[in-house]
Amino acid sequence: MLIGCGLRRKEAAALTVEHIQLREARWVIVDLVNKAGRITGDRMTAQSIFEAVRIYGAKIGVPELAPHDLRRTFAKLAHKGRAALEQIQLSLGHASITTTEAYLGVSQDLTNAPCDHLGLKVEVSP
Numbered sequence: 422m423l424i425g426c427g428l429r430r431k432e433a434a435a436l437t438v439e440h441i442q443l444r445e446a447r448w449v450i451v452d453l454v455n456k457a458g459r460i461t462g463d464r465m466t467a468q469s470i471f472e473a474v475r476i477y478g479a480k481i482g483v484p485e486l487a488p489h490d491l492r493r494t495f496a497k498l499a500h501k502g503r504a505a506l507e508q509i510q511l512s513l514g515h516a517s518i519t520t521t522e523a524y525l526g527v528s529q530d531l532t533n534a535p536c537d538h539l540g541l542k543v544e545v546s547p
Contacts, residue, residue: 423474423488426450427495427513430470430488496524 422433428450440450471488478486492513499509510521 423470423491424495424498427492427499427509429492430467430474433488434465434467434470493524496521497526500525500527 422428422436423430428436436450440452442449442451444451474486474488474491475484478484496509496513499512500506506518506521506525506527509525510518513521513524515521515524
């Protein structure tokens with residue numbers, strides 16, 4: 422859930438079966454945050470998720486692996502797969518697109534700028 426959905430460890434710890442529902446022909450996680458903005462639920466703790474990630478990270482040769490690394494991996498894989506930046510932002514729950522860009526390590530590429538792909542041609546008069 423951390424890498425596949427980009428959840429925070431507190432969000433993953435709060436998941437219940439009722440949070441997983443079919444909407445518009447897609448399985449989605451719903452109602453994870455209550456109206457007060459607090460994570461709800463009484464399942465695994467965020468700390469136990471942290472410890473599990475550390476244990477399995479060490480087993481695969483990445484002893485410093487943290488749950489948030491998996492969240493960033495979700496964002497980077499989605500971006501590499503050409504998901505819209507705004508959709509990644511919404512999935513991660515970022516208020517600012519700047520935060521999402523920081524997760525992705527996105528910087529402006531002046532050799533392949535967006536204006537190069539507009540299909541406009543400028544004619545220069547002699």
